[in-house]
Amino acid sequence: MAVLLEKSFPVEAGAYTTAGEASTTIKRTLKQLGISAEVLRHVSVACYEVELNLVIHSLGGTLTLLVDPEKVTLISKDIGPGIPDIDKAMTEGFSTANEEARTLGFGAGMGLPNMKRNATEFDIQSEVGVGTTITMSFALK
Amino acid sequence: MTVAEMAKLIDGTNLTPEAPKDREVSCGYTCDLLSWVMAHGAAGMAWVTVQTHMNVIAVASLMEMAAVIIPEGIEMEEPSLQKARDEEINVLSTKLTAYEICARLAAAGLPGKERDA
Numbered sequence: 001m002a003v004l005l006e007k008s009f010p011v012e013a014g015a016y017t018t019a020g021e022a023s024t025t026i027k028r029t030l031k032q033l034g035i036s037a038e039v040l041r042h043v044s045v046a047c048y049e050v051e052l053n054l055v056i057h058s059l060g061g062t063l064t065l066l067v068d069p070e071k072v073t074l075i076s077k078d079i080g081p082g083i084p085d086i087d088k089a090m091t092e093g094f095s096t097a098n099e100e101a102r103t104l105g106f107g108a109g110m111g112l113p114n115m116k117r118n119a120t121e122f123d124i125q126s127e128v129g130v131g132t133t134i135t136m137s138f139a140l141k
Numbered sequence: 142m143t144v145a146e147m148a149k150l151i152d153g154t155n156l157t158p159e160a161p162k163d164r165e166v167s168c169g170y171t172c173d174l175l176s177w178v179m180a181h182g183a184a185g186m187a188w189v190t191v192q193t194h195m196n197v198i199a200v201a202s203l204m205e206m207a208a209v210i211i212p213e214g215i216e217m218e219e220p221s222l223q224k225a226r227d228e229e230i231n232v233l234s235t236k237l238t239a240y241e242i243c244a245r246l247a248a249a250g251l252p253g254k255e256r257d258a
Contacts, residue, residue, distance in 0.1 A: 017220070020199030024228075027203060037184075044203040045179060105192050108176035117180075 001068040005033070009063045011054040016104060019055045022063050023048040026074075033067065035140065043072050043138050046118040049111045050076040050134055056101045057081075058132070071120070072138045082128035090116070090124070142166050142251060144208050144231045147187060150249055151242050153210065153233035156222055160231040166207045168254040169246045171239045175200055182206065183254045187246065189239045193217040195224050202228040212239045 007029065009022035027044045035043070047063070054061045054076060061078030083089045089096075090112050097107025116122040119136035126132040145162040148155055155162070167185030172178050173192050182188065182204040189210045190197060198221055201209050208231035211217055217225075217232060225232045235242060247253075 017195050019196055020203070023203060024199065041184065041205070048199065048203050049179060104194055104196055105173055105175035105178075106196075108174050110176045110180050114176075114180045 001070055003066055003068050005029070005065070005067040007065045009065075011051055011058075011061055011063055013055065013058055013060045015055055016100065019052055020048055023051050026063075026065050029065070030067070030072065035072065039072065039138055039140060042118040043074065046115045046136055046138075047074055049115050050074065050136070052106060053111050053134075054078055056097050056106060061131070069140070071140055074119075074134075074136045074138075076132075076134040078131045078133075080129060080131045082130055083124075083126040083132055084128050086124055086126055142249065144187075144233075147208065147246065147251070148233050150245050151210065151233065151235045151237055153235040156217060156232040156234055157225045157230065159226045160208075160229045162231070164207045164231065166251060169243055169251045170254055171243055178204075181254070186254060187251070189242050191215055191239070193221055195221045197221065198224045198228060198230055198232075201225075201230045207231060208233055210235065210242055212237060212242055 026047050030040055058078035059080045064075040066073040088094055092113045093109040095107045095109035101107045120139040121137045123135045144164045147166055166187045169187050171189035173190050175196055178200055184205040186206045187208045188206055210233045214236045
């Protein structure tokens with residue numbers, strides 16, 4: 001499928017104050033493309049959750065937005081540390097977030113399940129010592 | 142009810158005069174766990190929280206909420222307010238507790254959010 005738009009956003013580990021900037025830009029971009037309010041909401045929530053995960057858990061990574069006539073795709077790719085047990089990580093209520101994240105009101109163990117709930121298709125691949133890649137797509141029709 | 146009407150009802154001070162006061166409020170909600178709000182927030186919501194950092198504004202903006210209400214006279218830091226002004230998110234401050242805010246809004250007929258199926 002022809003890609004109409006592709007944009008990448010670097011996300012820094014531990015950058016709590018700027019967390020959400022990539023998601024806000026992505027939302028604005030999609031709004032300009034005329035994406036429906038409902039799809040926009042699903043993408044926004046999942047995008048913010050995955051961006052926060054990069055800030056809280058990763059050593060840094062990149063968020064990529066792809067738009068084609070059928071769907072919006074978000075790809076989060078980080079440089080580690082990787083998730084030892086994906087099933088456990090996908091369990092609602094399970095979190096390895098640090099104290100700083102918890103003080104801010106994060107780390108309730110709802111991020112990954114919330115992404116899965118909002119995306120049409122959700123895929124997570126992870127290798128300890130290598131990194132994690134999350135691919136989410138949102139159908140436009 | 143509009144944000145302006147809601148502000149009056151809870152003796153609220155509007156900290157973001159730039160945001161639209163005629164915005165319609167769809168429902169009320171209170172929670173301080175941002176992860177939870179991300180999963181359960183709704184468009185048009187008036188969200189009561191004691192959290193005041195920048196991520197509060199990011200959540201409110203991404204969820205297209207009508208307003209954030211800070212209870213008990215808690216101050217919101219300037220960078221958060223600046224972000225709220227940029228994003229045109231209403232931030233109201235009041236001396237009332239979260240409980241009193243919700244009680245007044247509910248008494249005035251503002252519903253809670255629709256329950257998830």
